[in-house]
Amino acid sequence: MRFSTASSPHWFVGPSVSQLMRQVLYAMLPGLATLVWFFGWGVLLHVAIASGAALASEAVVLALRGKPLRLFLGDGSALVTAWLLAAALPAFSPWWITTLGVAFAIVIAKHLYGGLGYNPFNPAMVGYVVLLISFPLEMTTWPPVNPGVDFASSVQIIFSGHPAEHLADALSGATPLDAVKTQLGLGLGITEIINGPAFGLIGGQGWEWAAMAFLAGGLWLVMKRVAAWQIPAGMLGSLALLSGIFYALDPQAHASPWFHLLSFSSIYGAFFIATDPVTASTTPRGRLLFGAGVGALTYLIRCFGGYPDGVAFAVLLMNIAAPTIDYYTQPRVFGARRD
Amino acid sequence: MAFIPSPGPSWRFHGGLRLASHAAESIGQAVRPAALPARLIAPLQQHIGSPAKPVAQVGESVRKGQLLAQSDGYISAAVHAPSSGVIVAIEDRPIAHPSGLSAPCLILDTDGRDDWADALPPWPDYLSVAPVELRQRVRQAGIVGLGGAAFPTAVKLNPGANTQPRWLILNGAECEPYITCDDRLMRERAADLINGARIMSYILGVEEVLIGVEDNKPQAIEALQAALRGIDTRNPAIDLRPVPTIYPAGGEKQLIKVLTGLEVPTHGLPNEIGVVCQNVGTAVSVHDAVVHGRPLISRYVTVTGRGVAHPSVLDARIGTLVGELVQQCGGYTRQAERLIIGGPMMGFAIPDDQVPIVKGCNCILVAGADELAPSQPAMPCIRCGACADVCPADLLPQQLYWHARAKDLDKTQEYHLFDCIECGCCSAVCPSHIPLVQYYRFAKTEIAARERERQQSDVARRRHEFRLERLEREKQEKETKLRKRREALQNKEPPAAPKDSTQDAVAAAIARAKAKKAGQASTPPPTESQPVAKPDADTESAIISTDQDR
Ligand code: SF4
Numbered sequence: 001m002r003f004s005t006a007s008s009p010h011w012f013v014g015p016s017v018s019q020l021m022r023q024v025l026y027a028m029l030p031g032l033a034t035l036v037w038f039f040g041w042g043v044l045l046h047v048a049i050a051s052g053a054a055l056a057s058e059a060v061v062l063a064l065r066g067k068p069l070r071l072f073l074g075d076g077s078a079l080v081t082a083w084l085l086a087a088a089l090p091a092f093s094p095w096w097i098t099t100l101g102v103a104f105a106i107v108i109a110k111h112l113y114g115g116l117g118y119n120p121f122n123p124a125m126v127g128y129v130v131l132l133i134s135f136p137l138e139m140t141t142w143p144p145v146n147p148g149v150d151f152a153s154s155v156q157i158i159f160s161g162h163p164a165e166h167l168a169d170a171l172s173g174a175t176p177l178d179a180v181k182t183q184l185g186l187g188l189g190i191t192e193i194i195n196g197p198a199f200g201l202i203g204g205q206g207w208e209w210a211a212m213a214f215l216a217g218g219l220w221l222v223m224k225r226v227a228a229w230q231i232p233a234g235m236l237g238s239l240a241l242l243s244g245i246f247y248a249l250d251p252q253a254h255a256s257p258w259f260h261l262l263s264f265s266s267i268y269g270a271f272f273i274a275t276d277p278v279t280a281s282t283t284p285r286g287r288l289l290f291g292a293g294v295g296a297l298t299y300l301i302r303c304f305g306g307y308p309d310g311v312a313f314a315v316l317l318m319n320i321a322a323p324t325i326d327y328y329t330q331p332r333v334f335g336a337r338r339d
Numbered sequence: 340m341a342f343i344p345s346p347g348p349s350w351r352f353h354g355g356l357r358l359a360s361h362a363a364e365s366i367g368q369a370v371r372p373a374a375l376p377a378r379l380i381a382p383l384q385q386h387i388g389s390p391a392k393p394v395a396q397v398g399e400s401v402r403k404g405q406l407l408a409q410s411d412g413y414i415s416a417a418v419h420a421p422s423s424g425v426i427v428a429i430e431d432r433p434i435a436h437p438s439g440l441s442a443p444c445l446i447l448d449t450d451g452r453d454d455w456a457d458a459l460p461p462w463p464d465y466l467s468v469a470p471v472e473l474r475q476r477v478r479q480a481g482i483v484g485l486g487g488a489a490f491p492t493a494v495k496l497n498p499g500a501n502t503q504p505r506w507l508i509l510n511g512a513e514c515e516p517y518i519t520c521d522d523r524l525m526r527e528r529a530a531d532l533i534n535g536a537r538i539m540s541y542i543l544g545v546e547e548v549l550i551g552v553e554d555n556k557p558q559a560i561e562a563l564q565a566a567l568r569g570i571d572t573r574n575p576a577i578d579l580r581p582v583p584t585i586y587p588a589g590g591e592k593q594l595i596k597v598l599t600g601l602e603v604p605t606h607g608l609p610n611e612i613g614v615v616c617q618n619v620g621t622a623v624s625v626h627d628a629v630v631h632g633r634p635l636i637s638r639y640v641t642v643t644g645r646g647v648a649h650p651s652v653l654d655a656r657i658g659t660l661v662g663e664l665v666q667q668c669g670g671y672t673r674q675a676e677r678l679i680i681g682g683p684m685m686g687f688a689i690p691d692d693q694v695p696i697v698k699g700c701n702c703i704l705v706a707g708a709d710e711l712a713p714s715q716p717a718m719p720c721i722r723c724g725a726c727a728d729v730c731p732a733d734l735l736p737q738q739l740y741w742h743a744r745a746k747d748l749d750k751t752q753e754y755h756l757f758d759c760i761e762c763g764c765c766s767a768v769c770p771s772h773i774p775l776v777q778y779y780r781f782a783k784t785e786i787a788a789r790e791r792e793r794q795q796s797d798v799a800r801r802r803h804e805f806r807l808e809r810l811e812r813e814k815q816e817k818e819t820k821l822r823k824r825r826e827a828l829q830n831k832e833p834p835a836a837p838k839d840s841t842q843d844a845v846a847a848a849i850a851r852a853k854a855k856k857a858g859q860a861s862t863p864p865p866t867e868s869q870p871v872a873k874p875d876a877d878t879e880s881a882i883i884s885t886d887q888d889r
């Protein structure tokens with residue numbers, strides 16, 4: 001009897017890449033549902049548009065690069081990039097914003113660098129930053145909570161590119177972080193700002209719930225070991241520390257640590273964006289440092305930078321540092337002398 | 340079932356995997372002696388070290404336990420006749436190797452009588468025998484580590500004049516899923532095992548024996564406890580310690596860590612931290628060799644997997660064909676897909692079952708398709724770090740892979756390639772299905788090959804330098820001669836002063852010969868350089884030829 005041979009181990013006991021990616025998508029569902037609940041159908045439409053754009057551009061590039069379509073399209077990584085970006089876009093921004101952002105993320109940020117596993121920068125955040133710089137107006141116009149736009153009008157708004165007259169007012173809002181930044185600039189104190197109509201219990205109305213839902217999904221990912229716990233721990237830890245220090249120094253000029261921690265972008269960034277394994281640090285201690293770096297940069301950009309939020313920039317900056325961090329945080333090898 | 344709490348502290352090693360044990364399939368019944376095959380094939384090299392040297396002749400009738408090949412060198416092990424019969428050949432035969440390699444084997448046609456040769460003197464009262472002699476007995480009996488590595492046991496029992504080990508550790512943590520032969524052995528031969536441990540502790544002069552058994556083997560633990568109850572466990576102090584069942588707890592370095600909290604230094608050996616580690620099966624063999632005077636000619640082998648009709652543990656003669664053992668377990672089932680020597684994590688797949696089992700062979704796993712990793716195309720590494728999380732050596736397998744793939748061998752060593760124990764944990768969890776261990780093995784062989792090349796080129800370089808040096812020396816000597824001759828010719832003086840006569844006489848002779856030659860050829864008189872050029876070229880070719888001869 002002849003037998004086929006193969007190299008050991010002959011067992012496989014973990015989830016595969018496509019399963020990991022699917023788990024990330026599942027983990028986003030509660031958060032996405034909450035966003036839809038508070039900000040309308042637009043969120044869902046953008047997820048759909050982004051998914052289509054991602055699969056299409058991934059397929060085209062794979063075909064051009066002569067890669068096996070089924071294998072790489074099936075890995076789910078393009079969909080994850082698409083969803084991650086879509087959830088960060090304003091709910092009623094025009095369709096081409098999403099399409100452009102996703103296409104840029106997949107074609108330039110991912111495949112130009114060699115595709116899955118080789119891209120040094122978080123593709124979703126590259127797409128996001130490109131959009132933010134190119135279309136600042138569209139990218140910062142968030143609907144207020146419960147915009148009261150039905151599905152048909154949502155489709156119309158997104159695909160026509162400009163909102164119907166009677167809805168225009170309803171659709172110009174700002175994110176809570178944005179509001180804090182502008183109003184601090186106008187000389188208002190934090191207490192006044194937070195007690196304004198756009199704010200809920202801790203953060204912005206609606207936003208705080210979305211943050212909670214993403215937190216739940218994120219914790220599930222950490223539990224499943226899909227996301228490394230060190231990254232959110234490092235990021236939220238350093239964010240809390242810095243904002244705590246500044247808040248203690250002058251509580252009227254700086255938002256409180258819990259406001260920073262529970263803002264949507266902090267939670268979303270900590271659990272879903274910074275945890276992208278390809279572009280983050282890969283050693284255990286390195287991940288803690290990487291997360292801490294993202295948290296610190298986020299805070300600095302939020303408070304002292306030109307943009308209301310800094311997660312995307314912070315992540316991209318730390319992406320650059322990741323290989324260096326990895327090099328200096330190698331674990332002590334079994335049997336090596338402890339110094 | 341009485342469960343014993345760990346009597347001593349237990350440490351953790353990093354990473355590892357909780358794997359399904361798959362012991363139930365084969366552990367059910369007592370060990371059966373395998374049928375005596377008509378032909379036994381005993382490879383000369385069944386161990387780490389140099390192959391044994393045959394002492395039996397082709398055509399010779401031998402009896403069971405008779406020495407067939409003696410150990411050749413310090414790190415080597417003897418081979419004995421697993422049964423009585425006639426040596427029909429000593430020749431290359433296929434052995435259990437992934438590439439279907441052949442190696443020198445003794446081929447013994449059995450006569451069915453299975454009668455013992457005159458045994459070595461049994462020493463039930465081993466304490467009256469000197470440790471050196473006992474060690475010699477272990478060596479004579481051809482005992483090697485039965486856990487799989489097959490390192491000659493006598494060598495391990497001789498840690499050197501200035502090292503006094505503190506612990507003897509018996510490894511009863513089955514190395515891998517599916518393998519059950521040690522579990523069975525601990526249940527059935529607990530008393531002999533403990534006696535073997537005492538003999539080894541006497542040889543080593545250690546006062547503490549630790550027996551590490553995975554906590555998923557309660558019956559083995561119970562059996563050992565029962566055996567310990569009847570004896571004095573103070574000198575040596577014998578400590579039975581259940582250890583958590585986390586693969587690879589049976590790895591030598593990992594077990595030592597769990598039991599003592601100490602780490603074997605990188606590139607080091609256990610005896611550097613005062614530990615000698617032996618497999619439980621080895622302890623039983625030592626007992627048999629000392630107390631009964633019996634060499635190592637058989638061992639317990641687990642035959643299991645969905646590809647085998649009736650998985651079980653057999654007591655098989657060394658040299659029995661794998662295929663025959665499978666037949667004795669009901670033969671192959673329709674699911675039989677891959678034939679593995681060892682377990683699913685570190686075992687190697689062989690293409691053909693007509694190869695003999697050797698001393699280190701603990702398991703024959705005939706895996707069904709559903710028991711194997713589905714063959715999937717490897718995807719790029721996504722740096723998820725799952726591999727690093729499970730690596731018991733605390734390496735960064737993803738970085739190692741990166742450099743191994745790029746064939747950056749220096750970098751792989753910088754990332755501690757040689758601390759990798761090839762346990763397979765990393766590959767088993769890699770979501771991208773990258774055959775990581777294969778890359779590491781490849782890199783290790785490449786580095787070994789490079790080392791060899793470097794050594795060879797070192798030799799070649801030294802030889803070359805030596806040659807240049809010699810040529811230079813000879814040239815200078817010749818120049819001196821030439822100068823003298825030139826002086827002699829210029830002076831046109833006959834060789835005079837008897838003091839420096841020899842050289843001048845030679846020079847003059849050469850000059851005469853030259854003049855004569857020039858005359859014969861009736862060519863214009865040679866310039867100064869020509870006559871020297873020729874002998875020079877001659878010498879050169881002579882040097883080259885000697886160099887080639889060398
Ligand atoms: S488990 Fe595989 S994919 Fe993940 S980091 Fe290790 S090698 Fe890369």
Ligand code: SF4
Nearest residue numbers: 730759760762763765
């Ligand atoms: S095979 Fe080597 S690198 Fe992989 S987990 Fe085991 S020791 Fe670590």
